[in-house]
Amino acid sequence: xxxxxxxxxxxxxxxxxxxxxxxxxxxxxxxxxxxxxxxxxxxxxxxxxxxxxxxxxxxxxxxxxxxxxxxxxxxxxxxxxxxxxxxxxxxxxxxxxxxxxxxxxxxxxxxxxxxxxxxxxxxxxxxxxxxxxxxxxxxxxxxxxxxxxxxxxxxxxxxxxxxxxxxxxxxxxxxxxxxxxxxxxxxxxxxxxxxxxxxxxxxxxxxxxxxxxxxxxxxxxxxxxxxxxxxxxxxxxxxxxxxxxxxxxxxxxxxxxxxxxxxxxxxxxxxxxxxxxxxxxxxxxxxxxxxxxxxxxxxxxxxxxxxx
Amino acid sequence: xxxxxxxxxxxxxxxxxxxxxxxxxxxxxxxxxxxxxxxxxxxxxxxxxxxxxxxxxxxxxxxxxxxxxxxxxxxxxxxxxxxxxxxxxxxxxxxxxxxxxxxxxxxxxxxxxxxxxxxxxxxxxxxxxxxxxxxxxxxxxxxxxxxxxxxxxxxxxxxxxxxxxxxxxxxxxxxxxxxxxxxxxxxxxxxxxxxxxxxxxxxxxxxxxxxxxxxxxxxxxxxxxxxxxxxxxxxxxxxxxxxxxxxxxxx
Numbered sequence: 001x002x003x004x005x006x007x008x009x010x011x012x013x014x015x016x017x018x019x020x021x022x023x024x025x026x027x028x029x030x031x032x033x034x035x036x037x038x039x040x041x042x043x044x045x046x047x048x049x050x051x052x053x054x055x056x057x058x059x060x061x062x063x064x065x066x067x068x069x070x071x072x073x074x075x076x077x078x079x080x081x082x083x084x085x086x087x088x089x090x091x092x093x094x095x096x097x098x099x100x101x102x103x104x105x106x107x108x109x110x111x112x113x114x115x116x117x118x119x120x121x122x123x124x125x126x127x128x129x130x131x132x133x134x135x136x137x138x139x140x141x142x143x144x145x146x147x148x149x150x151x152x153x154x155x156x157x158x159x160x161x162x163x164x165x166x167x168x169x170x171x172x173x174x175x176x177x178x179x180x181x182x183x184x185x186x187x188x189x190x191x192x193x194x195x196x197x198x199x200x201x202x203x204x205x206x207x208x209x210x211x212x213x214x215x216x217x218x219x220x221x222x223x224x225x226x227x228x229x230x231x232x233x234x235x236x237x238x239x240x241x242x243x244x245x246x247x248x249x250x251x252x253x254x255x256x257x258x259x260x261x262x263x264x265x266x267x268x269x270x271x272x273x274x275x276x277x278x279x280x281x282x283x284x285x286x287x288x289x290x291x292x293x294x295x296x297x298x299x300x301x302x303x304x305x306x307x308x
Numbered sequence: 309x310x311x312x313x314x315x316x317x318x319x320x321x322x323x324x325x326x327x328x329x330x331x332x333x334x335x336x337x338x339x340x341x342x343x344x345x346x347x348x349x350x351x352x353x354x355x356x357x358x359x360x361x362x363x364x365x366x367x368x369x370x371x372x373x374x375x376x377x378x379x380x381x382x383x384x385x386x387x388x389x390x391x392x393x394x395x396x397x398x399x400x401x402x403x404x405x406x407x408x409x410x411x412x413x414x415x416x417x418x419x420x421x422x423x424x425x426x427x428x429x430x431x432x433x434x435x436x437x438x439x440x441x442x443x444x445x446x447x448x449x450x451x452x453x454x455x456x457x458x459x460x461x462x463x464x465x466x467x468x469x470x471x472x473x474x475x476x477x478x479x480x481x482x483x484x485x486x487x488x489x490x491x492x493x494x495x496x497x498x499x500x501x502x503x504x505x506x507x508x509x510x511x512x513x514x515x516x517x518x519x520x521x522x523x524x525x526x527x528x529x530x531x532x533x534x535x536x537x538x539x540x541x542x543x544x545x546x547x548x549x550x551x552x553x554x555x556x557x558x559x
Contacts, residue, residue, distance in 0.1 A: 073405075076403055083395070
């Protein structure tokens, strides 16, 4: 498969801080690529470099073969950008916002008129096309920003936290819309929502302190970083006695209790048998294996400390 | 070339057109009040200045003042608003247009607004007062209005580019722009300045705008010294505005 994005040893230093640190990676064309990381990990800086808003301190990146350093205009011609904050023009109507974008891309009226009609219909704003964005809900504004980024049919679409601040319904509607773009273009997405990354992305990179920490599909990441096996165990009776037994077992790495339910982790599957031998089956109401979540992988890699 | 600048200018003119009546009403009120207060109110006390009736003496300056103030305000506030509040500058920058397109579009918008508003004030003064001038004088006067608006539009663009806090734009207007305008002889002749200071006052670009504009409109004279100062200032301020915007964006 063709490479849509090629990031080559990109470093960005601000005031001595390395926001992006010798990052290299490639993104295949026609896929949805997710970049995860805590606040200040370098995600937005990387998007700004890839969309030519910022120059890297060193390194280069190719977008569909065009260098962000030397072919900025060519790069901007083939990309669409949805920034973190809505930057719609509140003095122009919804339709005029799209027309302005089309004109910046040197599209002719006969080209952009049907395209804008189609996009407005698609995002459900046809009836509000002559209204100003200030009168729209957050979800409608976000959909309009996405539509604006698609007017010129970009080959690579950058979405920087596209669903931040949206209610679950608007978020799901936007997901469906992003899903519908799959294979029509390459999508580079940053998000804080693990569920969003799992739902949408073909490939995920977790980054922190400007560097890539993990790379793969959601399943691969969970398999690779889920070192322990999590079980949930519920007893019918004698829970206090069983807690004592469980705490005495050396194979249990961690143990949490909530009423009659225990959540415990074992280093490997083979420790399950000694555990069952120790507690028997008389009072067990339920035992189940918990799938590791992407969020656990994320926390494991980036830590629990809240970032400024 | 500069198609992006034209698109941005077109956007600004569309927005202006929507609120043209209220904009013009607001912009006409201030100079017209000054004209009535000074031109009519002081008519009995100041007969004429350098042989020109006082109400005629101040009219060209008031028109020019409206034009350059509007150019400054539009450029400064528009640039600041689009950069800091609406963040549309960021949207412009991910399109296949250059940084020069953005800054030139914004400068030309400021200049256009200044020219439109100046002409509106001229029209009203012409309608409600006995102030009259020959058409050929007006054509010379346009040179000063155009370059004056360009200079102030560039200054406004620089302010809107480098100043992050809106109150500081107001301070620049109060401490730099308004004194420069008022001390350039809108309401009094330059001969009021001491002889030792006068050569320096004549070198100030705002003097070139207001004094040059008055000589052009009332006497049809294109003063070479003023026209050269103004053209050079416009070129330098344009280059500076583009350079500063480019550098700020690079940051």
